Amino acid sequence: MSLDTVVEDIRDEARARAEEIRDEGEQRAEEIVSEAESDAEDILEEAEREVERSIEQEREQTLSSAKLEAKQARLEARRELLADVREDVEEEVAGLEGERREELTRALLDVAAEEFDGDDVQVYGRADDEELLTDVLDDYEGFSYAGEYDCLGGVVVESEGSRVRVNNTFDSVLAEVWEDNLREISDELFQ
Template identity: 70%
Template sequence: MSLDTVVEDIRDEARARAEEIRTEGQERADEIVAEAEADAEQIVEEREREVERQIAQEREQALSAAKLEAKQERLEARRDALQTVREQVETELAELSGGKREELTRTLLDASAAEFDDSADVVVHGRDADEAMLVSILTDYEGFTLGADTVDCLGGVVVESETSRVQVDNTFDSLLDTVWENNLKEVSGILFDQ
């Protein structure tokens, strides 16, 4: 075998080995690229799922906040409506006049009188605008006098006795407070169809 043949065989072998190494390198590079692409695809999918979860969570939070705000606005509107009704009732009570006002005042005074002994000196207080009516009514009650102090109220009476230390608040205001508190649920049901 000649030296040229040996050199040529070594070159052929080297070329074959180089081709083999290049093929292996290319295959490994292709594997790395495929793995990288698969990893990238998986990362993208995970990010998309994470973004979708975050969007859903933010949507749910926004929806909950909107529902809460709407509920608060409804409650505020109901409170305002109830306050308006209460104010209308107060206005009607304050503007009550004539026989109806006197009849209600007598009824409240009778209920108050039941709390005192017949021998007690009883002082009756009312609103300033009702003074003439109270003076007229008190002529029918022995031992009852009109007090100098007026009461800031819609009407009715506050009756007290120094001897028995009893005070009865039978003003329209106190009765309205009691009736309002006891019937608020019913009033609310009527107003808001509950």
Template identity: 70%
Template sequence: MSLDTVVEDIRDEARARAEQIRSDADERADRIVADAEADADDILEERQQAVEQQIEQEREQTLSSAKLEAKQMRLEARRDVLQDVRETVEQRIATMDEGREDLTRALLDDAATEFADDATVHVYGRADDEALLTDILADYDGYDLAGERDCLGGVVVESERSRVRVNNTFDSVLDDVWEDSLRDISTELFDER
């Protein structure tokens, strides 16, 4: 075997070895690239899921906030309507003429049961009802008109002797009726059947 042949065999072997190393390196590089692409795809999918989940959470929160705000606005509107109704009722009671004397007498009679033994009973009422109260009190011995009260009508009756005060104003009656009937009023106004 000649030296040229040996050198050529070594070169061929070196080339084959280099080709094998290059081929192994290419395969390894391809595997690394494939693994990196797979990892990138996994990371991308995870991020997309996280973003979609965050979007869904924010959508739910926004929807929930909007529903709560709408509910609060409805409640405020209802409260405003009920307040308007209450104010209208108060205005009508304050300006009513028909039945005012009978209602005032009934409230005074009811209060008078607390003061049966008292010699002097003080009655207070609305300033606009002074003449009406004076006429009514003429029928009651020991009862005097003692002053004004800021109210829609009716009477506040008290006696120094018994230390009792009875509030039989239209306001107090309206408060009781309003409280007892608020659910029915709301049902009627807002058709909650």
């Protein structure tokens, strides 16, 4: 074998080895690129899922917030309507006249009178009811009109001797009836 043949064999071997290394490098590069593309797809899919979760969470929060605002608005509207109804009832009660007003005033005074034994019982009432109360009190021994009380009607009765005060105003009766029947009133209004 001549030296040229050996050199040529070594060169062929080197070329083959270089080709082999190049093929391995290209194969490894393709694997790296493939892994990188796969990782990029996974990252992209995860990012898309995260965006979808964020969008869904934002949608849920917005929907929940809107529902809460709507509920608060409904409750406020109901409160306002109940307040309007109560105001209308108060106006109706305050506007009672004649025999009906006298009948109710006497009934409230009768209930209050049960708490008192003796003389010097003072009765207070609405300023507009002074004449009515003075006439009614003629039927009650020891009872006298003592002045006005800011109310829709009815009586406030007190006595220093017994240290008792009874508030039997239309307002107090209305407040009690309103409180006791608020659920039914609300159910009737908002069926």
